[in-house]
Amino acid sequence: MYKSLSFAFMPCKTILQPRASIKTQDNENVTSYRTKVARNPTMERLQYNYLFPEISAREAQHVKKYPNAKVISLGIGDTTEPLPDVVALSMANYAHGLATPTGYRGYGAEQGSKELRKAIAETFYKDMGIQDTEVFVSDGAQCDISRLQLLFGSNMSIAVQDPIFPAYIDSSVIIGQTGDVETESGRYQNIEYMKCGPQNSFFPDLSKTARTDIIFFCSPNNPTGHAASWEQLEQVVRFAQENGSIIVYDSAYAVYITDGSPRSIYEIPGAKKVAIEVSSFSKIAGFTGVRLGWTVVPKELMYSNGFPVINDFNRIVCTCFNGASRIAQAGGLASLSKEGFKAVISLVDYYKENAEILLETFKSLGLRAYGGVNAPYLWVHFPGSNSWDVFNEILEKTHIITVPGSGFGPAGKEFIRVTAFGHRENILQASDRLTSLLK
Amino acid sequence: MITTLSLLFSRPSSVSIPGKINGVVKCVASPSAEKTAYKTKVSRNENLAKLQAGYLFPEPRIGDTTEPIPEVITSAMSKRSYALSTVDGYSGYGAEQGEKVSNDLHSFLVWSYSLSPPYPISVLSSRLVCLFAPHVEQLRAAIASTYYADLGIEEDDIFVSDGAKSDISRLQVLFGSNVTMAVQDPSYPAYVDSSVILGQTGQFQKDVEKYGNIEYMRCTPENGFFPDLSTVRRTDIIFFCSPNNPTGYAASREQLTRLVQFAKENGSIIVYDSAYAMYVSDDSPRSIFEIPGAKEVALEVSSFSKYAGFTGVRLGWTAIPKDLLYSDGFPLAKDFNRIVCTCFNGASNIAQAGGLACVSAEGIKAMHEVVGFYKENTAIIVDTFESLGFKVYGGKNAPYVWVHFPGRSSWDVFSEILEKTHVVTTPGSGFGPGGEGFVRVSAFGHRENVLEACRRFKQLYK
Numbered sequence: 001m002y003k004s005l006s007f008a009f010m011p012c013k014t015i016l017q018p019r020a021s022i023k024t025q026d027n028e029n030v031t032s033y034r035t036k037v038a039r040n041p042t043m044e045r046l047q048y049n050y051l052f053p054e055i056s057a058r059e060a061q062h063v064k065k066y067p068n069a070k071v072i073s074l075g076i077g078d079t080t081e082p083l084p085d086v087v088a089l090s091m092a093n094y095a096h097g098l099a100t101p102t103g104y105r106g107y108g109a110e111q112g113s114k115e116l117r118k119a120i121a122e123t124f125y126k127d128m129g130i131q132d133t134e135v136f137v138s139d140g141a142q143c144d145i146s147r148l149q150l151l152f153g154s155n156m157s158i159a160v161q162d163p164i165f166p167a168y169i170d171s172s173v174i175i176g177q178t179g180d181v182e183t184e185s186g187r188y189q190n191i192e193y194m195k196c197g198p199q200n201s202f203f204p205d206l207s208k209t210a211r212t213d214i215i216f217f218c219s220p221n222n223p224t225g226h227a228a229s230w231e232q233l234e235q236v237v238r239f240a241q242e243n244g245s246i247i248v249y250d251s252a253y254a255v256y257i258t259d260g261s262p263r264s265i266y267e268i269p270g271a272k273k274v275a276i277e278v279s280s281f282s283k284i285a286g287f288t289g290v291r292l293g294w295t296v297v298p299k300e301l302m303y304s305n306g307f308p309v310i311n312d313f314n315r316i317v318c319t320c321f322n323g324a325s326r327i328a329q330a331g332g333l334a335s336l337s338k339e340g341f342k343a344v345i346s347l348v349d350y351y352k353e354n355a356e357i358l359l360e361t362f363k364s365l366g367l368r369a370y371g372g373v374n375a376p377y378l379w380v381h382f383p384g385s386n387s388w389d390v391f392n393e394i395l396e397k398t399h400i401i402t403v404p405g406s407g408f409g410p411a412g413k414e415f416i417r418v419t420a421f422g423h424r425e426n427i428l429q430a431s432d433r434l435t436s437l438l439k
Numbered sequence: 440m441i442t443t444l445s446l447l448f449s450r451p452s453s454v455s456i457p458g459k460i461n462g463v464v465k466c467v468a469s470p471s472a473e474k475t476a477y478k479t480k481v482s483r484n485e486n487l488a489k490l491q492a493g494y495l496f497p498e499p500r501i502g503d504t505t506e507p508i509p510e511v512i513t514s515a516m517s518k519r520s521y522a523l524s525t526v527d528g529y530s531g532y533g534a535e536q537g538e539k540v541s542n543d544l545h546s547f548l549v550w551s552y553s554l555s556p557p558y559p560i561s562v563l564s565s566r567l568v569c570l571f572a573p574h575v576e577q578l579r580a581a582i583a584s585t586y587y588a589d590l591g592i593e594e595d596d597i598f599v600s601d602g603a604k605s606d607i608s609r610l611q612v613l614f615g616s617n618v619t620m621a622v623q624d625p626s627y628p629a630y631v632d633s634s635v636i637l638g639q640t641g642q643f644q645k646d647v648e649k650y651g652n653i654e655y656m657r658c659t660p661e662n663g664f665f666p667d668l669s670t671v672r673r674t675d676i677i678f679f680c681s682p683n684n685p686t687g688y689a690a691s692r693e694q695l696t697r698l699v700q701f702a703k704e705n706g707s708i709i710v711y712d713s714a715y716a717m718y719v720s721d722d723s724p725r726s727i728f729e730i731p732g733a734k735e736v737a738l739e740v741s742s743f744s745k746y747a748g749f750t751g752v753r754l755g756w757t758a759i760p761k762d763l764l765y766s767d768g769f770p771l772a773k774d775f776n777r778i779v780c781t782c783f784n785g786a787s788n789i790a791q792a793g794g795l796a797c798v799s800a801e802g803i804k805a806m807h808e809v810v811g812f813y814k815e816n817t818a819i820i821v822d823t824f825e826s827l828g829f830k831v832y833g834g835k836n837a838p839y840v841w842v843h844f845p846g847r848s849s850w851d852v853f854s855e856i857l858e859k860t861h862v863v864t865t866p867g868s869g870f871g872p873g874g875e876g877f878v879r880v881s882a883f884g885h886r887e888n889v890l891e892a893c894r895r896f897k898q899l900y901k
Contacts, residue, residue, distance in 0.1 A: 036706025040615035088524035153484035244480025
């Protein structure tokens, strides 16, 4: 039955990205048994595949078409460099210990090990008054975002930057906070899109932003690479205070900051009363496959009835989750040790050097490339173009995978996101190929 | 630690338990904030407000495995951890559904796993290519062939996860708030609690200790721990755990056939929790898919937690057949795949390496030994309570013993046992009103602790 379904990819200029349509062949369906359970209407609302599997699928298609081409991926933001020895060894030793009576551990606290929570608080929130008990260790930011949506429920309104990492929007649709998508604009009803572009220096005009319950804010930003300044974040916090909103601040790329921009929302006075912060070891320590992250929920953050948000988040974590893998947590702890942190930061620097090389390349070609200074992403402008077309052309002609900007929202239409993750030789080769194509 | 527990436990009339003991904020309604304290204007999710105070299992975790993980499994995880520090062995994001080992990584791992006389290896440029690949397979394929051989469940029907508890919530997110559900009573609390959180239920009714809009299927000694389906109302989803936590009862082939039939007649979907399948001692089914027709009405959730001691490592899976369709013909698996891609980012690659070792020939043997050890514990506990004249259930096909204390409040019994023997059990009413009058004794523990606990039970109840 399943095999009778066919998928058609229809690139369409008015829709953000190709829409997978499921055509069922009627004659085969007639005899197949169906349950009487209605499909969740929120799932029906999702217009297209999640962005990154879509990119993977394109890559696979391309490799099939050109089996001898050396495809360079500057698409999905996946780390490429091996873990530092001290981190890998800590996990190897921890795993080894699980085979011994003294080293074996069963269930951990769902909120994470006390040592790791402490280490996170001390490393990233020193002098900001964030305690270990306000840190919830997780298996990564993508999971935390969905758990936060479960916490908030369907009766919430959200605001997001446009363009933005798609998980905030998609999880919002799934949980039932949104209406249908508007075909023309590609925007979901009931989401407030805060446009970020060159015209406003990638910071939204808050005076034009409607009040919402939740404001998702990612800085340094994926995909634009922009890191909000102190003054800008002060504005966001004030805006949230005036509106009684909650900020969900995604600081996954904070360690990439070069220019002294704030690394945590909690650097801003008053933020503890209005903001939750989500972060991850993925891009700090190369843990994209190991799976480890955290969310900070300050004790002072309260719902309108005075109930502490942390109490409910704790309940979600205890009911819907069972803790991050203890082995991953051991690795996390090692990466925050003196030696470990030095080692992981040197990898961050490696990726930052990649970003510099790519920025130079685009600059020399006369293209406007934003970001790349405070984040491992470049946001390259191709004015007047459709990003899927540019994506396809780059892929066809240079065998380089990027990510079309419209995958991140309507405001991404004329942009391409290029990641700076990759082996140095691949980055250099990619630069050469791009230079040849775009000169 | 045990003494701390006895100080913290109150004796409520309803099913409420204080929150965690390790210093984390307790899950109870907070005292009103000071008048001047800033509050946002964001309303609390009313579904969270419906939840009764405290998830059932505070520290120390009861139902927690205690024996070390077999070395064949931990060494795979050590090797994978080490491999992450090498150029060829490093991998980043994995497929959210579970590992598809890349060619390079595959080669490296095969090379590093070669324990027997070395297989022919040739080195091409900087890569290691092994000409023999004895037992390194993709995890999804390995799970399918280990647990669902000849049942028509294939590699791409398997979604690897960080455990059954996370999967249950992801399934609830999949189903959404407009579905009705049925659970066994008693049952593992995560099904009910996640249902409340998703907004599928009404308020908790204190008089009957049930949430509105959930169909509770009572399982008692009187009905042989299998619900009388003729009295069960139709619901969209039916959660069914067998072997059962907490009763330990494993449904028979005949009973599961009736369940599948019931689901088919009602157009319902069974969420079958088979986390304890490897504990089955008799010929009770180990998978719902052993029942003809089940692939059109059921999906199955399972876990390595209780097989390989992976409670802290975090690895499980959900199997969704291609034939499981919504009323409009849309395959459930497609939507679950979307959930997994959006709300999850894969189980830890190190845990998955462990999983792969678990389902190798040597790993399966090792898991059976671990399971066998806990089953011996169970037998000792069953023996003890039976010798004391108690009616004891379960314990044959699951690591749980369900002891009947007729006419007594399960919380009172729990407290009595705790205070007088310092042994932690779980009060039956924590699993639902059908658990009243019972106490769950879990068989996880070092052998000497289990023996000591049994000695103390004998003292108390002689």
